[in-house]
Structure formats: C-alpha cells, structure tokens
Amino acid sequence: MHVVVVESPAKAKTINKYLGKDYVVLASYGHIRDLPPKDGSVRPDEGFAMDWEIDAKSEKHVKDITQALKSADGLLLATDPDREGEAISWHVRDVLEKRKALVGKQVQRITFNAITRSAVEEALRNPRDLDTPLVEAYLARRALDYLVGFTLSPVLWRKLPGSRSAGRVQSVALRLICEREQEVERFVSREYWTVDAILASPQGQIFRARLSQLDGQKLDKFGLPDETTALAALERIKAATLRVESVERKQARRNPAAPFTTSTIQQEASRKLYFSARQTMQVAQKLYEGVDLGGETVGLITYMRTDGVSIAPEAVFATRDLIGAEFGAAYLPEQPRVYKTKAKNAQEAHEAIRPTDVARTPQSVAPYLTAEQRKLYELVWKRTVASQMASAILDQVAVDIADPEAKVVLHATGSVIQFDGFLKVYREDFDDRPESSPDGAGEDENRLLPPLREGDGVKREDVKADQHFTQPPPRYTEASLVKRMEELGIGRPSTYASILSVLQDREYVRLDARRFIPEDRGRLVTAFLENFFSRYVQYSFTADLENQLDEISDGKLGWKTVLERFWMDFKAAIEGTATLRVSEVLDALDKELGPHLFPQAEDGHDPRVCPVCSAGRLGLRIGKFGAFVGCSNYPDCKFTRPLVTKEGEGGDGAALAEDGTKPLGKDPVSGEDVTLRKGPYGLYVQKGEAAPVEKGKKAVKPPRVSIPKDMDAATIDLDIALKLLSLPRPVGDHPETGTMISAGIGRFGPYIKHGDIYKSLPKDDDVLTIGLNRAVSLLAEAGKGGRARQPARSLGDHPADTKPVTIHDGRFGPYVQHGGVRATIPRTADPATYTLAEAVELIAAKAAKDGDGKKAPAKKAATKAPVKKAAAEKKAPAKTATKKAAPKKAADSAEDAPAKAPRKSKAKPASADPD
Known part of the structure; x- marks a missing residue:
C-alpha cells in the first residue's frame, strides 16, 4: 500500500477515484509550514539558515499522513508540477523524515499536467526524485521576499509613519502604476482636426474618405491644428471636382494566437469576462482539480500555472479531428500549428492551458458548472481549438481620391473578411486602445468599399470637420499591468494575482472603472523607495534577479551565492538609512510629490500659500496618523489637510486641526459642542466631551456616530451632524x-x-x-436572497458525540457550529450543498487551531462556587487560575468577530505574501 500526498482535498477526491485499494490519497492543504512572521526566521550570518513553523491546522494533516504511513510501503508525493508544488513535497518529506515516519519507506515524486485517469496512471509509471534545483529556487525566492519585507518594512514604518509595508516585487509593480499616473497628470492635451467627405460611387454607393494631402503636403495627425485651417480645407474639398486617382488591393492573413499561458489567461479573462487575476486563478483551480460530471469527477483543464504554449501531440490530433468534423476541411490547416514560448527560462512550463478532452464542448459540460466556471472553460476551449485552425484571410483596399491637380487628396480604406478561418471560433480582445479613435482604429473589419476604378468620378454628398484632442496614456488595467510586468520580466505569472491583491489590500492602489489609480499612501511609499532605495525598485534590477532565480531552478547557479550577493548590498543600503532624519525624508518627498499635492491653480496664485493665515506655506508633515499637508506657521496656524484618506473619510475640505478635530457648532438643545473628529477607525461626529471618571465607576462616553464611507466629510455641517447623532x-x-x-x-x-x-x-x-x-x-x-439572515439548519449528528452539527447564516457569511466551536465556511464552498463530512473536518481544524476548542469560562462562574468550597479555593495559588485561563483567540467565524479591532497593530510585512 502507498500513501499519495496532494495539495487539496478536491484533488485528492478526484485522484482517489482513479486509484485502487492499494493507494490512500491524502491532502496537505497547501504548504504545511512557513517562515514565522518574526525577526530571525532567516539568518544570513548562519548561511541563510531558515526556521520553519507548522501551524495547528497543518499539524493535523501531518499527523494524518504520519498515521497512514505506519501501514504503508511507500510515499508518493503528487503535488503540483511547478516550483511551489516541488516545495510542498520537499516540506512534507523533510517533516516526515525528522519524525522518523519514513524509515524503511520508499519516497518518490510523481507529476501530471492534468487530473485524468490516463495522466495519473502515466505518472505512476514514471516516478522520479525531488528536483533539488527547483526546491533551491523556492528557498532563494522565499528568503529574498522575507529579507526584503522584514528588513525594509520597519525602515518604512520608522521614517514614514502611516505606511504599511514594502515587498520585493510588489513595490516595483506599485512603481509602474504610480509612474503611469504621473504621465497622466503631466499630459497636456493637444487639439487637432480631421475633415471627412461622404462620397458616392458612380453606382450610387455611399462611402467615407478622409483628407490626407493638401497642396502636395501629406497631413500628419496635427496637419490641421485648429478650426480655421480645418474649415479652409473643408471649403477646398467643396470646391474640388473629385475622381479616383489610385486603387490598391492586397490580401492579408491573420494567424490565431497561441493557447493560454498563466499570463495570457489572466489578461484575456480580464478583458472578456471582467475577472480579476485572483478570480481567474481560483476558477481555473476548480476546473483543474475536478468537476463532477454526472457521477464522474474529471479535471476539465490542464495545469493552470505554466508559461508554455505547446500542447501534447495527442491533444493536437484530437483538436484537428474536431475541427475537421465540426467546421470542415477548409478550416483545417495542412500541418499542425507549432508554438514556441518566448519566456527566457520556462522552468515552470509544461503544456499550455487546454481542455483535458477537447471533445467535452462547453455546451456539453455547462449543466455541471457554475456561471464563472462555464465562462472560463468556454474561453479555454475556444482558444485551444482556434489555435489549430486555418488563418483568416482579409481583402484590403486602399483608394486615393483627388482633384485634377492632385492638390486635394482624400484617402479611403476598406477591409472585408474573405475567409473567417479561426475567427469563426475566437477573437482576441485588446483594451488599451483609446476610447475614441478618430483614425478608425478598432472599427469592424467588415468595412467594405464599393467597386471603384482609376478615373471614376465620385459625387460629393457631404463634408464635415471634426475637432479632436489627444488623450493621455491609459491607466493600467489588471490585464495591461500583467502584460507589462511580463514584458519587463518582473515577477512570474504564478505570482501576479497575489501581487495585485496585496497592492489593493494595503490600500496602495484602488480600481476605478477597472483601471488602477494609486492612492496617496502608495505614491508616498514609491517616492520614498525611489529616493532612498532606488536600486531595489529598478525594473532591470528586479528582472535580473528573476533571471538569477530561474538559473537556480535550472541548476546553473547556487542559491546561496545569489542570496549572498543580494544581502551584502541590501544590508549596506539599510544601514545607510540609520542616520536618516524624518525631516530629510519629508523634504525629499515634498519635492517629489509637490506637483501632485500642490497643482498649479488656474487663476495663477501660489498653491502652497496657506488658505487660513496667508503667511505660511503648505508642505508635507508627519503626524501620529501618517502624512498630511500642514502650514509652516504651526502652532500659530493650525490649518491641516488630510493626505491619505479613504473615499468618504474626509478630504481637502475636512480641514481637521492637528489634534484631529473640527468644530461644527453647538447643539441648540443642550448647548454642547458638536465636533468632527478622526479616530483610529475613521471619522466620526461627537456631541460634548467625556466627563471626568469617578473612582470605582465606568467612564461614560459622549454621544458619537461614525461617518458613512460614502459621505463626503467636507459637506458635514452642524445640521447633518445632529441628524447623524439622532x-x-x-x-x-x-x-x-x-x-x-x-x-x-x-x-x-x-x-x-x-x-x-x-x-x-x-x-x-x-x-x-x-x-x-x-x-x-x-x-x-x-x-429574495439578500443579506437577510436565514434560519439555522441541521446537517446531522457529529460522529464523535452525536451532538448536532448546524449551519448558520452569520453577519459575515455562513458558518458551521458544533457545541461551542464555530468555523466559517470557505467562500468557495456552497452553503446549500455543504455536507456533514465537510463540516466535521472544518470544525476539527478550527478546534485544533484554538487548542481544545472550548471557550474560556466566564469570570462570573467563579462567584457561583458552593460556599463549602470557598476555603479550598482560597488555599489555591493565585497563579493557578491565570495559568489555566484560555488564551484570547482570534475570531474565525462570523459570530466570533470582536466589536472593535485592537487599537495598536502593525502592518504585516510584504514577505508574508508571494513576492
């Protein structure tokens, strides 16, 4: 008997159906251990030794694997076929070896690119050892991310209060977004005009032509800079007798795009389906791990973390057979199409992302999929099929129309699809074209010109001049940012989703109309790093480091050599900031961000002049809540302006004083002062002040209410404040x-x-x-299904004690409960179909995480002890009670959530996230 270890229970469930009774398939539930989030987990002075920690939840899974191995002959490590999968297998083997669970056992590594019966059986026939260079590349990447996060982030907190953290690749991605925003802000729109004529052919067919030459000069984009020149050109066209001067015809071929890689599926799902990168990877994971197709669980797509574009020969032939049968021989090229990856080192690449069986059409599997799964599977299926189809053929026509002296020349183009080829199945989308493109870019390909011959006269139906303005470069979408990062060699496709999520979670950027806009907090961090750690946010440096990591995985470079080179310079850069004063940081950032913080006023006045005292100058300041704009005459002038705010948490008009308050007036009934204030949890209004606390009595808080996120603090006056307080x-x-x-x-x-x-x-x-x-x-x-809470329902009795296991709809979402243990149901699970077995496993994991799963007894319980036990209780040492007190646990379920977050918390360093 062999124990097979995979990452996820869904994968284990699918594979278990393919293997016989001689195999036990268990899940590690991802990584079983990680670097503890504290100083010293990576020690450069000890040869980059690393401390690893197993959490309580993973400990349970390790024990299950250890127990199963007692009666097994060997261990098969079947985690994903990439660097992270190799690392998970290495962690599992290392932990089991230290626990003496592998003595006399054979340990082998197997990989498969698709979770199908044939792929799994083929993997079993071809086991191998762990790939040491791949594991070392993981160790190097993990150490680098930890060292950057836990070394640079504290510097950021000390020198720039209010900042969250900095990461090795995260900070570079943030720089891209901030630089694009600066381009948008610096952009000066330029006016230009175009003149179009509506013409009729000799046969009376209408078409459009644009003025392209005037008096022998070819007109570029700004050839008609203003209305005067445009109207003059328009009159010239009206006065001219026009005929066809030349007709040029040519045929163009358009080839299909390669099958999906991790990067391209994220880009295309963003454009076509409006999926985030994280959402795309989550849905793809489900399709890969297996879907129940009417009693048979099958993985529908191949592994979704890959930078390869080739597909297996048998899949190519199956796709070609389907094309011939479904679309006809005309759509089938003579030879199979072969694609090659452009990646410098495709060490994580196997096949491209494709259907495991192209015969499973989107229509045939749609009844078994969720809406998201159906859309993504259809995208993968169509892209794969199209990649092996014939090229599309387009007939393109270009016509020049001029007066007899050729002083006025108009140009018209037409394009018609003669043979649609792969376009019958799939068209690639691009979302970075300007929204209004006067040159016709992005219009439909079927723009047909009437039959025209040289010398034909044409009739002028209408002429019009249109005004245009140049547009700034578009802000990044998730798709275009992923594409740009891939072009620069920053990060790797498998990490893009987490990088973009981290930037949003830390409120460095926000998505507005699917475009990234940097928050002021993010711009501050980027400016700080560019001024004081310039090398480490350079695109070339980050890309070169990625290439070195790839060389490690390829066995060409030692992992500790890379770490030593990096650490030597990075440590020196960190030590160089020891004497850096906050005032120096502020001066540098004030200079860098001045154009953004103090844009030139339209009336020409100095934007840095204080609007209150008129004598002081506005500049960047640092307070206990982070950076803000303040007057140089402080404390005589207390004008301030928030810099880093959430939407609705005040703005330039909030004008809170240095102490975080703004008087609004007096309550006409009580006469108490009403103020707008800023606390640790945001803005709020308050009536009156807290009364002095008498000894032995609790403090009485004055009436206060939080400002809704969607309310502009600048509009809050006494009337609105009193309404809020009521x-x-x-x-x-x-x-x-x-x-x-x-x-x-x-x-x-x-x-x-x-x-x-x-x-x-x-x-x-x-x-x-x-x-x-x-x-x-x-x-x-x-x-009808909103957030009105639904009644609890029973899933059945717990197998251990026959007490009921119930499912509830909590304030934060559904959770399961058994006795005093509550556990939140994962977002990816459907509460309507959640089973007792799944609930029992979830509750067990929660109980293991919290110790024995029991809550600490209430303090009142001690006062209810019988009188006859009082003497015995007095004799017990005081420390006994505190020793046995249950530790305060974090809220895992909706109903465990505390009313307020802790007042003091430190941002988690970037190294806690990939890259």
Missing part, C-alpha cells in the same frame, strides 16, 4: 406588517431594520433621507 431614526410603518422600519449606522455601516431583519444600505442610498417605499423595496430584495 440615529437610528424611524422611516415609517411597513405596509404589510405595520411594524416600524428604522434606519441607522452600525458597526458595518448604514442599514435599515425591520423586526429581526437587517439590510445594509447600497452606496447610492442616504441613511438620513431614505424613504419608506425605497426601504420596503430593499427589504423585499433581502427576502
């Missing part, structure tokens, strides 16, 4: 129940309440003004 307010009686509907602001934002049903208000609804009809409508939506 919440919750009655909206009206529900027409069906007669029960009052109220509106208020809670821990999670604005809401309406009707009985026990709560409904969060959408972004466009105002908690202060929402009316009864709108409230009833929103509550009706909640009843």
Whole structure:
C-alpha cells in the first residue's frame, strides 16, 4: 500500500477515484509550514539558515499522513508540477523524515499536467526524485521576499509613519502604476482636426474618405491644428471636382494566437469576462482539480500555472479531428500549428492551458458548472481549438481620391473578411486602445468599399470637420499591468494575482472603472523607495534577479551565492538609512510629490500659500496618523489637510486641526459642542466631551456616530451632524406588517431594520433621507436572497458525540457550529450543498487551531462556587487560575468577530505574501 500526498482535498477526491485499494490519497492543504512572521526566521550570518513553523491546522494533516504511513510501503508525493508544488513535497518529506515516519519507506515524486485517469496512471509509471534545483529556487525566492519585507518594512514604518509595508516585487509593480499616473497628470492635451467627405460611387454607393494631402503636403495627425485651417480645407474639398486617382488591393492573413499561458489567461479573462487575476486563478483551480460530471469527477483543464504554449501531440490530433468534423476541411490547416514560448527560462512550463478532452464542448459540460466556471472553460476551449485552425484571410483596399491637380487628396480604406478561418471560433480582445479613435482604429473589419476604378468620378454628398484632442496614456488595467510586468520580466505569472491583491489590500492602489489609480499612501511609499532605495525598485534590477532565480531552478547557479550577493548590498543600503532624519525624508518627498499635492491653480496664485493665515506655506508633515499637508506657521496656524484618506473619510475640505478635530457648532438643545473628529477607525461626529471618571465607576462616553464611507466629510455641517447623532431614526410603518422600519449606522455601516431583519444600505442610498417605499423595496430584495439572515439548519449528528452539527447564516457569511466551536465556511464552498463530512473536518481544524476548542469560562462562574468550597479555593495559588485561563483567540467565524479591532497593530510585512 502507498500513501499519495496532494495539495487539496478536491484533488485528492478526484485522484482517489482513479486509484485502487492499494493507494490512500491524502491532502496537505497547501504548504504545511512557513517562515514565522518574526525577526530571525532567516539568518544570513548562519548561511541563510531558515526556521520553519507548522501551524495547528497543518499539524493535523501531518499527523494524518504520519498515521497512514505506519501501514504503508511507500510515499508518493503528487503535488503540483511547478516550483511551489516541488516545495510542498520537499516540506512534507523533510517533516516526515525528522519524525522518523519514513524509515524503511520508499519516497518518490510523481507529476501530471492534468487530473485524468490516463495522466495519473502515466505518472505512476514514471516516478522520479525531488528536483533539488527547483526546491533551491523556492528557498532563494522565499528568503529574498522575507529579507526584503522584514528588513525594509520597519525602515518604512520608522521614517514614514502611516505606511504599511514594502515587498520585493510588489513595490516595483506599485512603481509602474504610480509612474503611469504621473504621465497622466503631466499630459497636456493637444487639439487637432480631421475633415471627412461622404462620397458616392458612380453606382450610387455611399462611402467615407478622409483628407490626407493638401497642396502636395501629406497631413500628419496635427496637419490641421485648429478650426480655421480645418474649415479652409473643408471649403477646398467643396470646391474640388473629385475622381479616383489610385486603387490598391492586397490580401492579408491573420494567424490565431497561441493557447493560454498563466499570463495570457489572466489578461484575456480580464478583458472578456471582467475577472480579476485572483478570480481567474481560483476558477481555473476548480476546473483543474475536478468537476463532477454526472457521477464522474474529471479535471476539465490542464495545469493552470505554466508559461508554455505547446500542447501534447495527442491533444493536437484530437483538436484537428474536431475541427475537421465540426467546421470542415477548409478550416483545417495542412500541418499542425507549432508554438514556441518566448519566456527566457520556462522552468515552470509544461503544456499550455487546454481542455483535458477537447471533445467535452462547453455546451456539453455547462449543466455541471457554475456561471464563472462555464465562462472560463468556454474561453479555454475556444482558444485551444482556434489555435489549430486555418488563418483568416482579409481583402484590403486602399483608394486615393483627388482633384485634377492632385492638390486635394482624400484617402479611403476598406477591409472585408474573405475567409473567417479561426475567427469563426475566437477573437482576441485588446483594451488599451483609446476610447475614441478618430483614425478608425478598432472599427469592424467588415468595412467594405464599393467597386471603384482609376478615373471614376465620385459625387460629393457631404463634408464635415471634426475637432479632436489627444488623450493621455491609459491607466493600467489588471490585464495591461500583467502584460507589462511580463514584458519587463518582473515577477512570474504564478505570482501576479497575489501581487495585485496585496497592492489593493494595503490600500496602495484602488480600481476605478477597472483601471488602477494609486492612492496617496502608495505614491508616498514609491517616492520614498525611489529616493532612498532606488536600486531595489529598478525594473532591470528586479528582472535580473528573476533571471538569477530561474538559473537556480535550472541548476546553473547556487542559491546561496545569489542570496549572498543580494544581502551584502541590501544590508549596506539599510544601514545607510540609520542616520536618516524624518525631516530629510519629508523634504525629499515634498519635492517629489509637490506637483501632485500642490497643482498649479488656474487663476495663477501660489498653491502652497496657506488658505487660513496667508503667511505660511503648505508642505508635507508627519503626524501620529501618517502624512498630511500642514502650514509652516504651526502652532500659530493650525490649518491641516488630510493626505491619505479613504473615499468618504474626509478630504481637502475636512480641514481637521492637528489634534484631529473640527468644530461644527453647538447643539441648540443642550448647548454642547458638536465636533468632527478622526479616530483610529475613521471619522466620526461627537456631541460634548467625556466627563471626568469617578473612582470605582465606568467612564461614560459622549454621544458619537461614525461617518458613512460614502459621505463626503467636507459637506458635514452642524445640521447633518445632529441628524447623524439622532440615529437610528424611524422611516415609517411597513405596509404589510405595520411594524416600524428604522434606519441607522452600525458597526458595518448604514442599514435599515425591520423586526429581526437587517439590510445594509447600497452606496447610492442616504441613511438620513431614505424613504419608506425605497426601504420596503430593499427589504423585499433581502427576502429574495439578500443579506437577510436565514434560519439555522441541521446537517446531522457529529460522529464523535452525536451532538448536532448546524449551519448558520452569520453577519459575515455562513458558518458551521458544533457545541461551542464555530468555523466559517470557505467562500468557495456552497452553503446549500455543504455536507456533514465537510463540516466535521472544518470544525476539527478550527478546534485544533484554538487548542481544545472550548471557550474560556466566564469570570462570573467563579462567584457561583458552593460556599463549602470557598476555603479550598482560597488555599489555591493565585497563579493557578491565570495559568489555566484560555488564551484570547482570534475570531474565525462570523459570530466570533470582536466589536472593535485592537487599537495598536502593525502592518504585516510584504514577505508574508508571494513576492
């Protein structure tokens, strides 16, 4: 008997069906250990020794594997066929060896590019040893990311309060976004004109031509710079007698794109499906690990982390057979198409991403897939089929039309698809074209010109001049940013999704209309790194380091050699900032970000002049909440302007003082001061001040309420503040129940309440003004599947103690409960189909993480002890009670969430995330 270890339970479930009783398939649930997030986990002075830590959840899975090995002959490591998969296998083997679980056991590594019966059986026939260079490349990358994150981030926190962290590749990706934003801001729009004529052929067919030459001069984009010249050219066309001067015809062939790689599937899913990079990889993972197709679990696509573009010969032949049968011989090229990767070192590449069986058409598997899975599978299937189809053939025609002296020349083009070829199945999208392109770029290919011959006269139907303005370079989308990072050699495709997520999670950037816009916090970090750690955010340096990591994986370079070279220079750069003063940092950033923070005013006045005292100058300052703009005359002038804010958390008009407050007026009833304030959790309004605390009594907080995220703090005056402080307010009686509907602001934002049903208000609804009809409508939506909480239901009795296991709809989402243990259901799981077995496993993992899974006894319990035990309790040492007290645990489920986050927290260094 052999134990087979894979990463995920879904993969284990699928493979288990292919193997016989001589195999036990277990999941490691990803990496079983990692570097502890603390100083000293990587020690350069000890040959880059690393400390690894197994968390409680992974410990359970390791014990399961260890137990299974006791009666097994050997271990088969069947994790994913890439660097991370090799690393997971190495971790599993290393831990098991240290626990003496592999004594006398044969350990082998097997890989397969698709989870199908034939692929798994082929892998079993061809086992191998662990790939040492691939493991060393992982170790080097992990050490680099840790050293950068845990060495550079503290410098950032000390010199630039309010910053989150810096990462080796994350910071370079952020620089790309910030530099593009600077290009947009510096862009000066330029006016230009075009003149188009609507003409009719001798047969009366209408077509359009554009003025291209005037008086022997070819007109470039700015050939007609203003309205005067454009209208003059228009009159010249109206006065001219026009005929066809030349007709040029040619045929063009368009070839299909290669099958998907990790990078291209992320780009195309972003363009066509509006999927984020992370969403694309999550859905692809499900398709790869297996889907139940009416009783048979099958992996539908090959491994989705690859930079290869070739596909297996048998898959090529199967695709060609399908093309011939479905589309006809005309769509089948004489020879199979062969694609080659452009990657310098495709060490993670196997096959491209393709269907495991092209005969499984999107229509045939659609009933078994979710909407997201169906869309992505269809994209993969069509791209694969198209990659082996015949080229598209286009007939292109270019016509010049002129007056007899050729002083006025117009140009017209037409293109018609003569044979659609692969376009019958698939067209690639590009989303970085200007939205309005006056030269016709992006128009449909079927733009047909009428039959025209040289010398034909044409009739002028209309002439018009159009004004245009040049557009700034487009901001990056996820697709275009991934493409640009790949072009520069920054990071690797398998890490792009996590890099983009980290930038958003740390609020360095935001997505607006699917375009990345850097937050001021992100611009500050980028400016700091460019000024004081320039080398480490250079594109060439980062790309060169990636190439060195690839050489390690290829066995051409020692991993510790790479680390030593990097650490020697990086350590010196860090030590060079020891004497760096915060004032020096502020001066450098103020100079760098000045054009952004203080843009030139339209009326010509100095944007740095303080608007309050008029004598001081505005500049970058640092406070306990991070960077802000303040007056140089502080403390005489207390004008400040927030710099780093979330949407709705104040803005330039909030003008909070240095102490984080802004007076709004007095309550006309109580006479107390009403103020706008900034606390650790955002902006809020408060009435009055906290009263002095008497000894032995609790402090009484004054009335206060948080500012909704969608409310502009600059618009908050005394009237609005008093309305906010009066919440919750009655909206009206529900027409069906007669029960009052109220509106208020809670821990999670604005809401309406009707009985026990709560409904969060959408972004466009105002908690202060929402009316009864709108409230009833929103509550009706909640009843149809919104966030109205559903009743609990039983999944069955727990096999260990026959107590019920129940599933609940919590404030943060669904969770399962057994006794006092609650565990949040993963977002990828469907609560409606969640099984008892899955719930039991989830609860066990939660219990293992929290110790024995029991909550600490309430403090009141001690006072309820019987009187006769009091003497014995007095004799017990005081430290016994504290020693046995259950540690305060983090909230894992919706119902465990604390009311407030800890006041003091440190940002997690970037090294905790890939790259």
